Amino acid sequence: MKRNVLIIGAGGVAHVVAHKCAQHNILLGDIHIASRTLGKCRAIIDSIKEKGSQCGPGLLKAHQIDAMDVEATKALIRATRSQIVINVGSPFLNMSVLAACIETGAAYLDTAIHEDPDKVCEAPPWYANHEWKRRDACRAAGVTAVLGVGFDPGVVNAYGRYAMDAYFDEVQSIDIIDINAGSHGRYFATNFDPEINFREFTSTVWSWEDSQWKANAMFERRQDWDLPVVGKRTAYLTGHDELHSMSKNLGVPNIRFWMGFGDHYINVFTVLKNLGLLSEKPVRTAEGLEVVPLKVVKAVLPDPASLAPTYAGKTCIGDLLKGTRHGKPHETFIYNICDHEASYEEVGSQGISYTAGVPAVAAAMLIAEGAWDVGQMVNVEELDPKPFIRLMNRIGLETRVRDADGDRVLDPYEESPAMASITS
Numbered sequence: 001m002k003r004n005v006l007i008i009g010a011g012g013v014a015h016v017v018a019h020k021c022a023q024h025n026i027l028l029g030d031i032h033i034a035s036r037t038l039g040k041c042r043a044i045i046d047s048i049k050e051k052g053s054q055c056g057p058g059l060l061k062a063h064q065i066d067a068m069d070v071e072a073t074k075a076l077i078r079a080t081r082s083q084i085v086i087n088v089g090s091p092f093l094n095m096s097v098l099a100a101c102i103e104t105g106a107a108y109l110d111t112a113i114h115e116d117p118d119k120v121c122e123a124p125p126w127y128a129n130h131e132w133k134r135r136d137a138c139r140a141a142g143v144t145a146v147l148g149v150g151f152d153p154g155v156v157n158a159y160g161r162y163a164m165d166a167y168f169d170e171v172q173s174i175d176i177i178d179i180n181a182g183s184h185g186r187y188f189a190t191n192f193d194p195e196i197n198f199r200e201f202t203s204t205v206w207s208w209e210d211s212q213w214k215a216n217a218m219f220e221r222r223q224d225w226d227l228p229v230v231g232k233r234t235a236y237l238t239g240h241d242e243l244h245s246m247s248k249n250l251g252v253p254n255i256r257f258w259m260g261f262g263d264h265y266i267n268v269f270t271v272l273k274n275l276g277l278l279s280e281k282p283v284r285t286a287e288g289l290e291v292v293p294l295k296v297v298k299a300v301l302p303d304p305a306s307l308a309p310t311y312a313g314k315t316c317i318g319d320l321l322k323g324t325r326h327g328k329p330h331e332t333f334i335y336n337i338c339d340h341e342a343s344y345e346e347v348g349s350q351g352i353s354y355t356a357g358v359p360a361v362a363a364a365m366l367i368a369e370g371a372w373d374v375g376q377m378v379n380v381e382e383l384d385p386k387p388f389i390r391l392m393n394r395i396g397l398e399t400r401v402r403d404a405d406g407d408r409v410l411d412p413y414e415e416s417p418a419m420a421s422i423t424s
């Protein structure tokens with residue numbers, strides 16, 4: 001059993017992670033929050049106290065750290081006696097925080113793939129370029145490292161694994177669909193770190209089709225989907241983290257990621273990109289100042305965490321699987337609906353942060369209990385999805401299934417009457 005959690009980062013997702021850890025601190029132990037800006041960590045702690053999120057007695061403490069400094073991160077892990085580290089800081093930190101965990105024996109979790117600040121949209125498979133190079137070191141040290149355990153990547157990986165095992169003989173395609181049908185009322189804002197958001201969409205879109213990588217341009221391919229609760233929505237083919245591990249681990253010939261974008265987002269994005277304002281390369285102004293355009297854009301856009309008070313509407317994120325069952329065509333959509341206003345009421349966050357933060361805490365709880373404490377590096381689809389899905393149902397993210405037999409809440413341990421005809 002592992003106890004005491006160190007949260008790296010103090011943004012919107014870290015805010016959710018800290019609240020949910022506090023709600024379950026009887027299991028998880030002391031909660032520490034660390035980032036470069038101590039004031040942001042303290043603000044999260046104040047929010048936890050205002051919401052009454054802390055379940056039982058235990059330490060809740062803020063720390064200042066540059067997590068790129070491996071030695072400093074190691075020292076903080078040891079000083080706090082943290083056995084679980086949840087890295088929800090910038091993806092630029094992944095390899096440094098992972099190294100600190102390997103050397104201290106702490107379990108490591110993150111919610112996004114590592115990024116090199118000087119490279120945008122590296123060639124696939126991205127995990128092989130960075131995290132997977134530390135697999136042997138994790139195994140040798142007996143360190144559990146669960147990669148990409150937000151929602152996408154993370155929950156959608158578990159959904160794919162579970163649905164393949166439960167509903168299909170063979171799967172031909174997995175389409176991951178991410179729709180935010182909410183509105184924040186601002187002229188323009190991104191739902192997570194603008195720098196990371198724009199870096200995802202400024203270069204080649206990689207998808208896994210016919211068992212090989214296929215390249216497209218951003219916004220080149222679109223498709224309309226009719227989804228539960230949010231209705232008919234347009235989504236665009238987009239490259240995304242989970243494709244890079246699921247393509248390797250699931251043996252499915254077609255795995256694609258589709259994200260919803262409104263016309264306004266696309267127009268603003270296109271103007272910014274065409275003007276060169278989304279470039280990660282520094283430029284020099286007429287006054288001799290060197291600036292990075294993308295960081296300037298980030299600085300003038302709203303902090304995603306600030307969107308929460310006015311956010312209304314819902315998200316729908318899930319996996320549409322197509323294949324065969326007993327030799328006949330079969331299709332299943334396994335998904336979650338998250339309400340922005342309900343997320344704000346519970347923990348003071350918007351739904352995008354909520355969907356990313358809750359799964360990381362569920363994974364930490366499974367590591368603390370031992371179910372997912374596997375002593376090696378894994379992606380989510382390599383783990384048993386059943387305890388993960390059931391736990392998320394209990395702590396804030398309910399999973400549902402829609403297929404020919406209807407739409408129902410999924411309890412992965414209890415086969416419902418609707419499923420009987422499928423699995424018989």
